[in-house]
Amino acid sequence: MVGRLTRDPELRYTANGAAVASFTLAVNRQFTNSQGEREADFIDCVIWRKAAENFxxxxxxxxxxxxxxxxQTRNYENQQxxxxYVTETVVDNFSLLESRSDRKPTDSQQNKPSNGNGFSGKGADGQQKQNANQTYSNANQTNSDPFADNSKPIDISDDDLPF
Incomplete structure (x- = not known):
């Protein structure tokens, strides 16, 4: 699924020390309603362990x-x-679909540490995912050539060329 977060992820830790983050993803439907507007579904999600911290x-x-x-559907007994019954998506893998420069930081985002590059995290199964710089797609990008606005020559040795 692809969508936008409706709020900042809520990161908590279990009694055993496992990280768990919950968030809601707004996912646009593929069709429009009778007024010509796209409706969205709001999907409750949960992600675990190191991937939760990265997310x-x-x-x-x-x-x-x-x-x-x-x-996943789970149930519990409330205070009354x-x-x-709760149905939610347990996230195995995620990818950031915007570059860091395309995002407008919120107040809470400005205080978060940055390592200077995109990150798609590890899945719940612990497998390393590809760097978001390799996998993101920018729908707002008007020019698909990353070197189009750069008037400087590119210094590439013949050994680095695949042909």
């Missing part, structure tokens, strides 16, 4: 992200003694 550090309200995972 919380590198995303904020309005961030465009791609996720994959599985649906009623059984409550």
């Amino acid at each position: 919380a550090n590198f995303t904020h309200k309005g961030s465009l992200v791609g996720i994959d995972g599985r649906l 003694g009623q059984r409550v």
Whole structure:
């Protein structure tokens, strides 16, 4: 699924010390309603362990992200003694779909540490994901040539060329 965060991720830790972040993803539907407007679905999501910490550090309200995972239904008894059922997406992997320069930081984002590059994190299974700089797609980008605005020559040795 691809969508925008409706709020900053909420990072918590379990009693065993495992990180867990919860967030809601607004996902546009592919069709328009009778007024010609696109409706959105709001998907509750949860992500675990190191991926949760990375997700919380590198995303904020309005961030465009791609996720994959599985649906999970759980239940619990609330304070009134009623059984409550919750269906949510357990995120296995995520990718940042905007470059850092395309995002407008919120107040909470300005205080977060930056390592200077995009990051797509590790999935819940611990596998390293590709760097977001390699996987992001910028829908607002008007020119697909990254060197079009650069009038300086590019210094590349013949050994670096694939042909």
